[in-house]
Amino acid sequence: MIRIPVLLSLFTISSMAETTFNDNIAPLIHENCTGCHRPGQSGPFPLITYQDVRKRSGTIEEVLLDRYMPPWKPVNENIHFANDRRLSDEEIELFSAWVEAGTPEGDPEKKPVLPDFPSTWYLGKPDLVLTMKGSFEVPAEGRDIYRSFLFxxxxxxxxxxxxxxxxxKAKSSVHHALFFIDSSGEARKDDGKDGQAGFRGMSFLRGQFTAGGDPVAGAFGGASGLGGHVPGATPAKLPGDLAMFLPKGSDIVMQTHFHPSGKKETEQAELALYFTDKAPDKNLVPIQLPPVFGRTARIDIPAGEKNYLVEDRMTLPVPVEAVLVGGHAHYICRTMTMTATLPDGKVMTLLDIQDWDLDxxxxxxxxxxISLPAGTVLKSKITYDNSAGNTENPFSPPRRIxxxxxxxxxxxxxxxxxxxxNKEDAPALTNAQRSHLVQSVARRVMPEKEKMEVQSYDSNGDGLVQENEVPARFRRQILGRYDKNGDKALDQEEQAELQKGLNALRSLLTR
Ligand code: HEC
Known part of the structure; x- marks a missing residue:
């Protein structure tokens, strides 16, 4: 008896405000989906017209309810992102209501204006357009391809x-690309070595890592990023007067992930650069934990290991404002979190990804x-699942990775x-990163305490440290730097310099 009027009133309300494509669904789809789901973009089919959306309404409802689309990884509770793509619960309910109502198109008078996407550069006339060196054939089928290309x-x-x-150019196959600045000239040397445009891997980063004996220049100055190209993400200029530093004499390297799309394509991308005249008043400083994409963390994951943990932490020596956060890993990574523990004990979760997807x-x-005072401890925590149960595992059966x-x-x-x-704090921040990196590297390359005394190298006791007395893995670093006269041995004077270097390293390690 009570239910009937309720049902009736629900019925009248919903029929009064019927959900239609023209009124409600078109704006939702055009704003949140069409950027990717249109010809030439990454989405596998267009979502533009009434027919496009009606035809797939069932699948769309599923991917919305699963929150598989729009793609978005962070699940932070208390921190919000300006570029959040997630739909609200109300928007998802609206779509379900439309499916429930039988996907009506609505008043033909109210047909939506279809979104107009700029056919030329999205950000207007670029200051400089670069073309990738050479062209690369992406096959129709087969494994994913990672390759770096030189601009x-x-x-x-x-x-x-x-x-x-x-x-x-290979629009259907490019899944994403990351841009790096190479100021070491290493990428130029690698390019085309295997007979095709570009090169495999990121060894130019390693080149910079040891170039000139200053790993910091490589890790922060040299190999800094210039952002990325994520399918469908609209390019954006940095806010305010912020800008990224591009040192003279450097090249740009694009690391591309191709996902063969069913048709053969040829990649020869163009890259537009937008400059600003004046150096920004404030500088962006990337803090990478662990540094060098985790190289210093000695990642070594046994086959079958379900919960392998990589952690790093650094204390901020000066107050900062955090503006961006992002992670990098490959297939078997599962979770990524970064927290900030403030001096008053408050813990903020800056990034929380529970379902890592390299795409x-x-x-x-x-x-x-986000204001972070001096003394804030940044902690990063990354987990990996190298078991057979991880469907993303590239090896079956699992192998040590x-x-x-x-x-x-x-x-x-x-x-x-x-x-x-405070602008004048920038050097203190760079120094803290420098010590953090040197400590991480030193722990990795020079664990033996006894190797901290120069005499310990002179095994034949003739007063000289000959090349063959230096362990092979330190040879390049030690002789390259301290053998000033190039005679492949360190005399007393050169040994004194090396001892100074070792002392500095020791004091860093014991800090
Ligand atoms: C940033 C780009 C991007 C945005 C935004 C986006 N999509 Fe997608 N969508 C993709 C890509 C790429 C794929 C294919 C790869 C995949 O399935 O992961 C896809 C796949 C899909 C699929 C097929 C899933 C399946 O299991 O076959 C549906 C349905 C879909 N999207 C609907 C939507 C809807 C609805 C929206 C908006 C609410 C949306 N997408 C927003 C990029 C995007």
């Missing part, structure tokens, strides 16, 4: 970059910059991009 540049002066926009490696922009540049190797790091609150 030769070597400008005579330093530049500040507001934005980059990629125009791939969606976005940079997440905080809705408002170590850090490396192939996609079937692993990497792992989280990068928090910050702005020092």
């Amino acid at each position: 030769p540049l070597q400008l005579p002066e330093d530049k500040w970059v507001k934005a980059v926009e990629l125009r791939p 969606w490696q976005d940079r997440y922009q905080f809705e408002k910059p 170590k850090w490396g540049q192939e996609s079937t190797d692993e990497m792992g790091s989280i990068t928090l991009t910050v702005i020092p609150k």
Whole structure:
């Protein structure tokens, strides 16, 4: 008796405000889906017209309810991102109501204006357009391909970059691309070595890592990122007067992940650069934990290991504002979290990904910059599942997986991009990163305490340290740097310099 009027009133309400494509669904789809789901973009089919959406309404409802689409990985509770793609519960309910109502189109008078996507560069006229060196054939079928390509540049002066926009030619196959600055010239040497345009892996990063004996220049200055190209993500200029530093003489390297799409394609991408004249008042400083994409963390995951953990932490020496966060790993990574423990004990979760997917490696922009005082401890925590139960495992049966540049190797790091609150604090922040990196590297390459005394190298006791007395793996670092006269041995004077270096290293390690 009570139910009938309720049902009746529900019926009248819903028929009064009937959900239609023209009124409710078109704006929802055009705003949240069409950017990717249109010809030439990454979405496998267009979602533009009434017919497009009606035809797939069942699948769409499923992917919305699963929150599989729109793609979005962070699940942070208390921190919001400006570029959040997620739909609200109400929007998802609206779509379900439309399916329930039988997917009506609505008043023909109210046909939606179809969105107009700019056919030329999204951000307007670029300052410089670069073309990838050579062209690369992506086969129709087969395994995913990771490959790095060179955009030769070597400008005579330093530049500040507001934005980059990629125009791939192999549009259906490009899943994502990341841009790196190579100021070591290593990428040029690698390019085309195997007879095809580009090169495999990221060894140019390693080149910079040891170049000139200053790993910091490589890890922060040299191999810094210029952002990424994620399918369908709209290119955006950095807010305010922020800009990315592009040192003179450097090249741009694009690391591309191709996913064969069923048709053969040829990649020869174009890259548009947008500069700003003046150096920004504030500088973006990326803090990568662990540094060098996890190289310093000695990632080594036994076959079958379900919950392999990589952790790193660093204390901020100065107050900063955090603006962006993003992670990098390969297939078997499962979770990625970064927390900030403030000096008052409050813990903030800056990034929380519980379902890592290497295909969606976005940079997440905080809705408002987050103030982190000096003394804040940043902690990154990355887990991997190398068991047969992980459907993303590239090996069956599972194999031991170590850090490396192939996609079937692993990497792992989280990068928090910050702005020092006071400009004059920037060097202190860089120094803290320098010590953090040197400590991580030193622990990896020089664990033996006894090797901290120069005499211990002189095994034949003739007063000289000959090349063959230095363990092979330190030879390049030690002789390259301290054998000033190039006679392949260190005399007393050169040994004194080496001892100074070792002392500095020891004091860093024991800090
Ligand atoms: C950032 C780009 C992007 C956005 C935004 C996006 N999609 Fe997708 N969508 C893709 C890609 C790429 C695929 C194919 C790869 C995959 O399934 O992961 C896909 C696949 C799909 C599929 C097929 C899933 C399946 O299991 O076959 C559906 C349905 C879909 N999207 C609906 C939507 C809807 C609805 C929206 C908006 C609410 C949306 N997508 C927003 C990129 C996007």
